Amino acid sequence: MKRKLLSAILASAMTATMFAGSVLAEEAFNPDVETDKIAYEDLEATFGPLDELELPEGIQMGGILKNQANEAWLSLGDGMTEMAEAHGATMDIQATRTETDTAGQLSIMETMLQNNYSALVLAPLTNECLDSAVATAKEAGVPIVNANCEYIADANVYVGGSQIDIGYKAADYIAEKLGGKGTVAIIEGVAGTFTSIQRTNGFEERIEAEYPDITIVASVPADYEMEKGMNVATDILTQNPDISAIYCCNDNMALGAVEALRAADKMGDVIVTGVDGTGDAYKSIEAGELTATVDQFMSTNGAAAVEVALRLMAGQEIPRVVATPIEVVDAANAAEFSN
Numbered sequence: 001m002k003r004k005l006l007s008a009i010l011a012s013a014m015t016a017t018m019f020a021g022s023v024l025a026e027e028a029f030n031p032d033v034e035t036d037k038i039a040y041e042d043l044e045a046t047f048g049p050l051d052e053l054e055l056p057e058g059i060q061m062g063g064i065l066k067n068q069a070n071e072a073w074l075s076l077g078d079g080m081t082e083m084a085e086a087h088g089a090t091m092d093i094q095a096t097r098t099e100t101d102t103a104g105q106l107s108i109m110e111t112m113l114q115n116n117y118s119a120l121v122l123a124p125l126t127n128e129c130l131d132s133a134v135a136t137a138k139e140a141g142v143p144i145v146n147a148n149c150e151y152i153a154d155a156n157v158y159v160g161g162s163q164i165d166i167g168y169k170a171a172d173y174i175a176e177k178l179g180g181k182g183t184v185a186i187i188e189g190v191a192g193t194f195t196s197i198q199r200t201n202g203f204e205e206r207i208e209a210e211y212p213d214i215t216i217v218a219s220v221p222a223d224y225e226m227e228k229g230m231n232v233a234t235d236i237l238t239q240n241p242d243i244s245a246i247y248c249c250n251d252n253m254a255l256g257a258v259e260a261l262r263a264a265d266k267m268g269d270v271i272v273t274g275v276d277g278t279g280d281a282y283k284s285i286e287a288g289e290l291t292a293t294v295d296q297f298m299s300t301n302g303a304a305a306v307e308v309a310l311r312l313m314a315g316q317e318i319p320r321v322v323a324t325p326i327e328v329v330d331a332a333n334a335a336e337f338s339n
Helices: 007-013 040-047 071-086 102-115 131-139 163-178 194-210 226-239 251-263 279-286 298-313
Strands: 037-039 060-065 090-095 119-122 144-147 157-160 182-188 214-221 245-248 271-276 292-295 321-323 327-330
Touching: 037 040, 040 298, 040 321, 060 071, 060 102, 071 090, 071 298, 090 102, 102 119, 102 131, 119 298, 131 144, 144 298, 157 298, 163 182, 163 194, 163 214, 163 245, 163 271, 163 292, 163 327, 182 194, 182 226, 182 251, 194 214, 214 226, 226 245, 226 251, 245 251, 251 271, 251 279, 279 292, 279 327
Parallel strands: 037 321, 060 090, 060 119, 119 144, 144 157, 157 321, 182 214, 182 245, 245 271, 271 292
Antiparallel strands: 292 327
């Protein structure tokens, strides 16, 4: 199980983010720089065992994911469901088909509000797209837990890893693999979203500050989709045939970049790093194709979000952010973290 290996990792989720203040500094809330924060591994020691809490009978929770096609979100949902069922609760999970259907996600939540759930665990598509429905839920006294990665300013608690730290870790890893010299391209997620901004800016800032002999030659969005990632990577390879590495803001796009390398007969010549730690990413790493992924341990993230919801229902006052782990995984340590 991944969870037994996470204690050593969780400290990194609490790393000081020296550059984060320059990113979205005007926002009233930013989970990456929020100081009212606790590591998930410290939750039980601080607030007591979950099994000892007095919880109401028949708890029914609603959950909204970004989509149910991306394996990362399915893993988040699995973690949510398993934690709920382990404590006698039920979890109704819904999602839109794509990560750009903000109107569809709001419509789902507005419908879910009619079900009078005990709590809601939400992974919004943007920072604002669920705000009106969240306000309605909070007026009704429903606890709101924001589960990775875009944030809800009025949620009771945000549960997830630091998105800017993902960018830092990816930059450090790629720089080490390149010996501090080379050219790199970024394949971003959905343009303008908090997660894509943080993961991209973290990478750019760390490269610019620490690795002057590495040049970023392109940064292009591909909406977290594999096919778009392949197409963007193909264009990047055409324009930069001697590129050293490609950093992708999720594993779907990274696997698309791997396919672009395969088609260009450049497999193994270019470092490709993704984000999320999906099963397909692990398989590609083990096959010697994808170089690495920054694993967010999405199942653990989902379980943590539901645990926080249960603690809120029991009347506990949880810090504004519960930080879950992130870790770079490649061929050298994949066996430690794979299921």
